[in-house]
Structure formats: structure tokens, C-alpha cells
Amino acid sequence: MPQTMLDGRVARHELRPAPDHLTAFFWEAALRHELAIQKCDGCGYFNHWPVPRCKKCWSTALSPTKVSGQATVYTFAVATQAFHPWFESRLPFVVAVIELAEQSGLKLVSNVIGCPVDDVHCGMAVEVTFEDVEEGFTLPMFRPAATRGLGQ
């Protein structure tokens, strides 16, 4: 949804992804509130970011695959300066590298929401959630895991 800036103006999130033939599935899945990662039909390896050939076996048979959304925070930063107006009213917010449960070292970048920024820590157990930003634009994000323990 639009964000109200400090001076009362309303900012749109203009920093929308421009999907291409490799990445469109990721954003389309997000609209359905699913987290999908490219998985190799040949060797089972998850590749992220999406690639034209599997990095492990060079197969071009790669299928978007829904993953559990269970994950841990590898590292994070607390953004305290906005480089686009849309982020002003969200400050401070957490940008994090998230490691997905499906495969060791399978990481993506996202925001951690749903808790005070000072509660976020490396190794924190998180799960995917979805923010419907604007019409046709949903971002997968992460929030503290509901049921799991402290993680790594």
C-alpha cells in the first residue's frame, strides 16, 4: 500500500521489479502468496537467483518449485536512511540475507517484519510472509517463525 511520508505526501513504491523470462515465476508466485525457487529437474539443486542452466549439472530443465518458507536470518542491517521516498515512513527497517531451510547456503535478500528491529538477530528462525505492496506487486518478506525454536 502507499506510504505516507513525513511531510504528509503519499509515496508510491516505484522500485518495482521488472521481471524477465527467468524471474517472472518468482513474482507471479508471490502474487499467489507462494515462495517459489528454481529447482533443477536433473539433480535437484535449487538455484537462486534464477539461472538459464543449473550451476551444478548444466541442465536447462529447471522448474519453479514452491518452498516451505521456513528459514533463518544469516545476517541483516537496520536501514536508518531512506534512499527512496517510499522507505521514509518505514524507517528503521531490516534488510536481511535469509537462508532457506531447503538447502544449505540457499539464500535470498528480503525484509524482516513483524517484530521490533532490535529483536532481529543472526540465526533467528523466520518464516515467509507476503506484503501486497500495490496492485500486481507483492513482495515475499519474513517474520519471526511461529513455532520453531531459536534456530542456529
Added chain:
Amino acid sequence: MKGQRVAVVGVGYSTIGRSTGLSLDDLAVEASIAAMADAGLKPTDIDGVATHCFPHQLVRPTRVADLLGIPDLGWYSGNFDGAAYVVAAHHGIAAVASGSCHTCLTIRSVHRMGASGGTRAWPADGIAGVDQFLVPYGDTTAAHWAAMYMQRHMHEFGTTPEQFGEFVIAQRDYAAANPDAIHRTPLTMDDYLSSRMIARPLHVLDCDYPVDAGSALIFTTEERARDMVHKPVFFESWAAGTTDVLDFHLLESMPQSSPWRAAQRMWSKTDLGPDDVNIAGLYDGFSFIAMQWMEALGFCGLGESGPFVEAGHTRPGGRLPTNTDGGACNVGRRHGANFFIEVTRQLRGECGDRQIPGASVGVVSNSVGGFAGCALMINE
């Protein structure tokens, strides 16, 4: 295996400033003229040029040669990939070592605006490429990944904000003794800790200082170097390194990224080791990068750079006097070239108030994350 021995015989900078009004070509030419003057060389003495620039800051080696009146290039390289100035240096070293050319100008120009960081113009038609997985989340600058590298180091090893601060303060003290540095007022820990936070735990004082700058170094063969103005400084070993996953965010280990690969490879090609080094120029695009290099190069153990810095080892008289020009945080962003120039000057013994007595073996480095490079320099 290494080919001919390669020496640095000339170093130079352009006019440096926040808004010089000079084009990237102008900066390259000014720096090259300064380096040729330092070496006592004429355009006809140069037969190779290597430049490094990011794609949107193109500086063509043939164009620079033309502007300088270099009549004929036997070899040239214009590179836009990887670890900034050290790439041009490695190309120039390899070219002279192999005999592809005998005397090579290596150049890095950078404009204050347009390098990574700061304000950027956003495309109206959406964020393409890998940035589509970063920018919509507010991960819009290098400062964001830098903060995440610091956070992970703090998590794994207990590194403290004060330890990053001590590195920043120590190199500012060197800058105070460098008349060419831009920031020369000594800092206190309070100054560091209270400086503007861009993304916790990264302060603005952890960042290099954006300027317009041209930097140039001239490399030649040992035989030619013996007849030149300055006592030559030689490259003893050099190496690059990359990571399995190239992306700076997604790679396997932030605390052990590409500098570890480059450092191990560099040491594998020399009989010298960390104990032989007595001067260092370690890339400080962000303060933590220099600290990762201290660990990667073996001056302290994995995770120990915080206590190493805190013990004063990067200061005069310490185990590893580091960034004695003040580093890019204080002399301004040169994308790696200032470390090569300062260590050359230290090994010549011409650094005045900031000269490290007995400096004889130096290490220089550039970049972090997915790609990095380093070199070992000696004065005999």
C-alpha cells in the same frame, strides 16, 4: 613461472576534489602525466596501457594513449569487470612479466557521482537484473551489504562497534600527517560512535569518501627500472580470487569471502610470508574490508581483526602499519590505486612525517565479496 621481474617506477594523481569539472579522460591524463614526471619518462617510453573502470565510467586505454601523445601501443587492456584498480595492476604486471610490453601505464579514474553509493536515478520501467531482488526491499546501496558483513562478523566473533571505530580512528591519525589527505582532523571514539548511521551497524565514517580522482602507476622491467629516477619497488607476488557464488549478498561466507582466496594464492607464489611484511595498504571502501584482509592475509586469525586493531597493530610501531596515507576514507575514493601508490612511496622512503622506518615489504589489496585481488611489494 612469474616471467620477468616487474617494478613500479612512477606514481601520480590528478587534481582531486569533490567537483573538479574534469572528465574521466581528463583525470586519467592528469594522473598519467604526474606518473610519467615521477618516473622521468616520455610518451615514447610507454608501450602499454591498462585501465579499469566500471561500465558506466568508461576510460579507453587507446583514447588515453592518444590524448597523451603515446605514438604506438604494443599492448593494452580496458577492463570493466571485478575488483577495480587491482585488475588494471594485475593486467599491467602480467603484460610486463610476459614481455607483451616493456613499460605499462596502469590507470583508474573515478567520478564522485556515479560510483557505487549515494543518490541514484531509478529507472521508470522497473528494476531489472539481479537488482530486482534487492532494490524493492530497500537494499539500494553498497552500504547495505557492507552493514550486513559487519553484522555477521559481530555475530560470529563478537567484534564490537568500538573495534571498527578504532580502525577508523587509527587511519585518520595517519591522514593528519599526510598533507594530501582531505580529512585530517583527528577523531575520537565519540566522534565515530555518534556519526551518522546509514544502516546499523555501519556509520558514515566507515565509508570511503567520494571524490573525482585519477590515479596512475607505471610498471616496467627490472633491467629498465635500474636506470630510472627512483629506487625501484618490485612486485614479489600477486593474485586475484573469486567465490563459488559471485553475488556479494548470497555467497557462502561473508567473513571469508574472496580476499581469502586471493591471499592464499598470493602466498603460494612466494617464499615470503606475513611475518616478513612491515607495511600494508588494505582497501577500505568500507572499514570492515581492511579488517577482513588482515585476517585473510594471515596477520591475525579468523575473526581476530577486532582485537588486532584494538591492540594498536595498525598504528606506527604496531605489527602492521596500515593505510599510512589515511586510506580512501580520508584521501578520497581511488578504487584501490591509493594503496599501491602509498606503499610504493613508503618502500621508497619518501613519506616524510608519516614514513614507517624500515619499511621494506608491503602488501596491497582491493575489494571484497565476490572478487578481490592483492599484491606483495618489496624494495629490493
